[in-house]
Amino acid sequence: MTTPLAAVPPSSRDDAPARSGRPKELSDLSVLIGGQGGDGTLTVSDLLGRYFRKRGLYVYTSRNVLSRIRGGHADASIRASREPVAAIKDRVDLLVAFDEESLGMGRGELEPDGMILYDSSVFHSDLPNAEGFPFATLAGGQLGQPIYKNTTAYGVISQMMGFDPVLTRAVIEDRFRRRGGEPLEKNLKALELGRSAAAQRPATVDRWSVRDGGAARHRLLTGNLAVALGFVVGGGRFFAGYPITPATEIMEYLQRYLPAFHGVVRQAEDELAAINMVIGAAYAGARSMTSTSGPGLSLMTEGIGHAGAAELPVVVADCQRVGPSTGEPTRHEQSDLLHLAHLGHGEFPRFILAPGTVDDCFYLTVEALNLAEKWRLPVILLLDQALCQNSVTTDPFDISRVTVDRGRRLDAAEAAAMETYRYYQGTPDGISPYAPPGTPGVTSQVTGNEHDEFGHVSVNPANRVRMMHKRMDKMVRALPELPLPHFYGAEKARVGLIAYGSTTGPLREAQELLARRGLATRFLQARTLFPVPVASFRPFLESVDVAAVVEHNFTGQFSQLLREAMPDLAGKLRPVLRFDGLSFRAPELATTIEEVLRGPVG
Amino acid sequence: MTTPLAAVPPSSRDDAPARSGRPKELSDLSVLIGGQGGDGTLTVSDLLGRYFRKRGLYVYTSRNVLSRIRGGHADASIRASREPVAAIKDRVDLLVAFDEESLGMGRGELEPDGMILYDSSVFHSDLPNAEGFPFATLAGGQLGQPIYKNTTAYGVISQMMGFDPVLTRAVIEDRFRRRGGEPLEKNLKALELGRSAAAQRPATVDRWSVRDGGAARHRLLTGNLAVALGFVVGGGRFFAGYPITPATEIMEYLQRYLPAFHGVVRQAEDELAAINMVIGAAYAGARSMTSTSGPGLSLMTEGIGHAGAAELPVVVADCQRVGPSTGEPTRHEQSDLLHLAHLGHGEFPRFILAPGTVDDCFYLTVEALNLAEKWRLPVILLLDQALCQNSVTTDPFDISRVTVDRGRRLDAAEAAAMETYRYYQGTPDGISPYAPPGTPGVTSQVTGNEHDEFGHVSVNPANRVRMMHKRMDKMVRALPELPLPHFYGAEKARVGLIAYGSTTGPLREAQELLARRGLATRFLQARTLFPVPVASFRPFLESVDVAAVVEHNFTGQFSQLLREAMPDLAGKLRPVLRFDGLSFRAPELATTIEEVLRGPVG
Amino acid sequence: MVQSAKAIPSTWCPGCGHFGVLSAVKKSLGELKIPNHAAVLVGGIGCSGGIHNFLEINGIHALHGRLLAQAVGIKLANPKLTVIAAGGDGDGYAIGMGHFMHAFKKNASLLYILMMNETYGLTKGQAAPTAPIGFDGNVERPFDGIRAALSQEVPNFVARTFSGDPRTMGKILTEAITFNQEGRGFAFVEDLSPCVTYNDTYKEWRQRVLDLSTLPGYDPTDRKTMFRLYLETVEKGKIPTGVFHRPAAPSAEAESLELKLLPDRIGPAESDIGIDRNRAGYDKLLQAVT
Amino acid sequence: MVQSAKAIPSTWCPGCGHFGVLSAVKKSLGELKIPNHAAVLVGGIGCSGGIHNFLEINGIHALHGRLLAQAVGIKLANPKLTVIAAGGDGDGYAIGMGHFMHAFKKNASLLYILMMNETYGLTKGQAAPTAPIGFDGNVERPFDGIRAALSQEVPNFVARTFSGDPRTMGKILTEAITFNQEGRGFAFVEDLSPCVTYNDTYKEWRQRVLDLSTLPGYDPTDRKTMFRLYLETVEKGKIPTGVFHRPAAPSAEAESLELKLLPDRIGPAESDIGIDRNRAGYDKLLQAVT
């Protein structure tokens, strides 16, 4: 349903003019801001993002923080381009270092003609392309609080890149208006401090320039925000969750948005309560969801199985992070897939959907709600840290593309017209009509024990077989209506690429790089992961000689699912794996893919 | 390690003498006792089992009860044979019906010359082979409590089968001695009531006879008891659990046995507490285990992952029952395998071992403890309801076959000799030396977060990759020492059979039936299920044209694991599935296998 | 009338205390003229938890220990439903302890009946958290849910009944459900419900129960007093019963969770989620946040 | 001396209340001359839960909310270890509530320090179960763990300290650990530990704390009295601190879980599990049961 991004353009670097008196124009630029947790690196990135977005550029931001509130290295990176982008750039044009560690960590990624801004009140650097400003003492001295150093740095950058002064101020106003009063005043002063300090040095005046882009209506959004909005617009009205990185924002957004729509959001006492509150609300007839990450997901195992056995529609958004156990809470991974595909003792049906872009997050959340309610089973919305928390410029969501399908839900009149109401009535497609509790004249019994059509406990062997088929066959019957993959690249290519989630972005760029090196590829971006949609995957795999399956985990989980579903084509699959907590970058990915494809055919 | 059972003998029926004046000798007999929950059907079966065992026969008993305390149909069946048996017989020689429902349910399974005893104080039957005795009113009238009807029935049977009167009484004494006093007295009286009632009718005097068997030292044991004993002898000293059918007995046995060995057993407040208490105890250096079934297992998901991430040795016995959710608590299934293989968000190593007989339960529990402690990871002992709760005559356990291997555990002197102690020290095989907390001069940090060798939190990407390999590669390195499969049947057969757990019993009988019908088969009884032991499975699969994978679930879970592990051989696998809550019976199984093998080659 | 889920015959042992709860619930719902379809009974897992099958009513069999979480979800999704959660002491005080303690804080207007028999009936007689020391080898002191409830500063209804005294139980349940209907918050009733098979305490409890309302100074609006009375009664070897806490009068401000969150009483399950119906709101939201 | 896990620098925000606990624990262990290797600190998940990294000691980072279960497992496996569990109020009173309430019943001789800051620090400032109404949109009344502890008939040590008063805290922790060392059972200390980043309550709490031992009638062996004193103090707008419960004297019978289960104090972790060492016992067992 999403509009595929335009092809990723060649890097601006290739055809940039040699350095001269006039500012060099950057059409795809990247800034990395590093410091200690609490230094406000995310704020600098946020301000730049707002500015670039106002200039009509496409923006992608990502963050790298530790699981602690202050201290420790933290960095934020932002990319702005005149063409759509869906990943961070491999190399950095401008490095802003609030401490020496950040300089050390970021240097290696700098473009040959890249530049460094550093806080000279903290350390000193002799590098030729480094300019020191005493950010902290400037802000501390003039404004009383060194923390304004982040806005001061934004001021220096704005001068250096020749930002429009009015727009530059407007960004500060937008950002701090809600807090008003002193914070707004001081930030505006901090901005001017930076601008005037920069103005005194040739190196930081109009060194680079940025032309307007054409993406005027775009918004800069994270996947978590898109999921929250998709939930509201898709008719979601009950949400219960428990804080956990990187899922918490979904709950926090909904706490703000949902009450206006007779919706209820509860921060539960734990994930067991969250999933069971959601089950209760779903039983009562509300579109319901929870979101969580690894540890919380594991705790929800029994509850999700209950929804599967009792045929209750719940959506569980899993914001994957580095596992196992508490792992690395703020880092990126895609290692929950097999757990989700087989989660829970016993067997029950479930669908696993995976959006690949922020845009897709919105629309697939709606789909997840529709599918859960229509088929009356748990649907997993599989996300990952980068998709959840990185932000990207995104088309305004189009409400006219959204439909709400409540399946076979009966209103009072329809229910009254029935002769017999059985919660688990046998039907050709396994979907029983649903009358919410409270429907006049109707009562229902619901249970996770094996049951007869009325929902009363039964251990009759023949009934058991019927009920297993009723539930399990949904995975076969629904398959044709589950979200289709997106395809990118050369139709006739002999080399396939397979991935899902946020890997879509860097992989599309890698595809571009490979194309430039002469390797034509076709990329299947999976959006339904389970049950494995063999109808669309098989022809794709048959059409290529070999396919790299690119994912963020150790064991090649998606490869395993594919191998099991299509063992005859297993020989074509080549896992490309990364599991160090960081996202793929396009150039590295392109190189790895080339290497892997050269490897022995398994 | 177990001695494979001798080949299953042809049914005694085939060459039994035609009915004559002298009692017909039964060399493989089966009794089914049915009634309402609380009628004491299990007691009748238990008394018969004790008698037959004393006579040196091989015995197998199974039960079929509802998840309620009284009322509802319940039955127990017992088989006794002069040759080893490991499954219930398909047909019944004697049906004991305490109510009419039981007669209706059991009739169909009766041998042509089988016989029915029923409680004529409850209903009447005109069937020619039915003999009515007023069990309830007899016992109620003479002993004041109708519940003694079960012992009365035992008395009738003992007369009918020409039991030795002294041995018959001894069984009652053994069974009720612990309770002493009135219960013992009344049961002895109830026995005599039955014996004398039977003595008055020709049909129930010495109708059948039972010859002594040669299994004098055998014991009649359930898998749950064997696991509990294996745990004690294997050095298990800490157990925490929470009641759940069909796992509860493991905890209950250990509550009795473990305190004598400085062991501790705790009934925890829930399964989350149980697994985390076990983790704590394992960290502190005790050999530790929990046991549970589906719902509890799902709740332990996060905890098992924690043990995997933190490298703590825990054993989890999963007594599978019908899922999903609360499912059918008292019924049989094998549907947790894929959940266990992929359980938990993120990726961590685990071994899944599955004993196939009660004997194997004992020795594999010891193995599980050794492997967990040596490799420092969670080991799953995968059981199933039939294995856990059915009882079978079993060789005395041989302590000289048991070794305790604590792996690289340091004592105080060894620890003191180290220069540096790192809980997660890198080593060639990934196993770090372990010094229990309390070891003088040594401190350790343990965590489920990603960590460095000292156990301090780390998100360093290179460290992450090292640590993932340290943990995950154990599944490759340990593979050669994981328990090997057992093989049965014709070495050169072109048809393979694959199964695990209690399916072993009926499948071995089915194999016998198939052999008699001219189909030679070779049976691989898997004892390590995960990681898939390709080294032993692959040659087996290569040696056959086709293999039936026999298991109790809907999706063919073990087939899926095998298909994924050996996609090139996937075409040979033929799932044979049953998921109605009941165990396979040999004749049905033989027929199904024949049908499946005739099916199209996939 | 549509034919739908009928009551099935009970599966309890004859004489089980849980029968007392079953008939009291039935009677109270009848007295209050709450039609079958307007009430939901959320069962726990255990002998007790099967109760929803034995009434003609909406029933959901929650996971072991999770009945209160599911009940709160139901009440918040549709505040018009009469919601009754009913389960055992293993279910509520062992595996469900976390949700139990949080139910008082949450204060949704639903009734929780906990059937206390000191044992896990369905798994054959192990010690529940309420079991006395020595029961089935138990070495831990019994947990007292009423005292835990009284300890917190929350405006709930708290009572204890005895299956051996169905008349009083009926009265108290009716009062509790009325409290819920008025939107005043959570009602907790612990019922002494002997397990005749594994722990037949009928005789003993009949001798030990003491209704605190018969004591001088009884004042269920005052926590300090009630806590003292309760402890003094226990010290005398008695088991306190009756209503232990009931706020004096409905306060002007909504105290119950569902009224705080849904002041107009239209719940998530009832709201029209059609796109057209909500377009204006959605447009405004998307405009504001993106 | 073997070089092993050293303390790492703290990751807390400067001024965080948790520093108070860190230094008090260190001081008490020093005073009691408990060597590093003989103590285990079980951390929860949260800012607070990182504490075990900042001391040179044995440390295990438990799962969120499960620290008490792990701590009990450790103590029962090796009763000679000094076991201290330390975590936050989200960890202990939200996800860990069930184990918290059961810890009193279990009564293993370990110390639990719960760092109360009304918020989830590590996940950025949401309301903890202790948060007042209005905090981050919270509509539920705050949970009071001390009152819950006082409500049950168990012989534990119960106290509240304040990170702003490290001297008293040190004294109370030393007393608590001594209580544990004497095998008298569970010690629970709730520490008021402000989160300077999301909920800086230092000033407010400093004004509101009131040590109950300064009040007339103070008697920590008497539950009824202490419950009344506590409630009266709260009604006056104060936050009670100090020792609230401490049984008069060790009773003749073992009261702690580990002494009941392991009267000779040899735990499962220490017992020799060699086959030869146990053969006689095993033979007897196998003979008896099979």
Ligand SMILES: Cc1ncc(C[n+]2csc(CCOP(=O)(O)OP(=O)(O)O)c2C)c(N)n1
């Ligand atoms: C997660 C989980 N653990 C364990 C069980 C097994 N189980 C079923 S009922 C029950 C206890 C029932 O006791 P109680 O709640 O007191 O009810 P009663 O039978 O006494 O009425 C248990 C432990 C389960 N169903 N689910």
Ligand SMILES: Cc1ncc(C[n+]2csc(CCOP(=O)(O)OP(=O)(O)O)c2C)c(N)n1
């Ligand atoms: C099962 C699970 N759910 C959620 C989380 C995320 N999480 C980490 S810390 C925390 C709360 C910490 O709050 P608290 O215990 O009060 O400690 P504080 O940071 O305030 O010291 C949460 C919810 C987790 N790690 N595991």
Ligand code: SF4
């Ligand atoms: S076992 Fe006990 S609780 Fe269960 S039905 Fe029987 S008497 Fe009632």
Ligand code: SF4
């Ligand atoms: S966020 Fe709060 S609790 Fe966490 S370290 Fe900072 S001040 Fe302490």
Ligand SMILES: [Mg+2]
């Ligand atoms: Mg109970």
Ligand SMILES: [Mg+2]
């Ligand atoms: Mg906190």
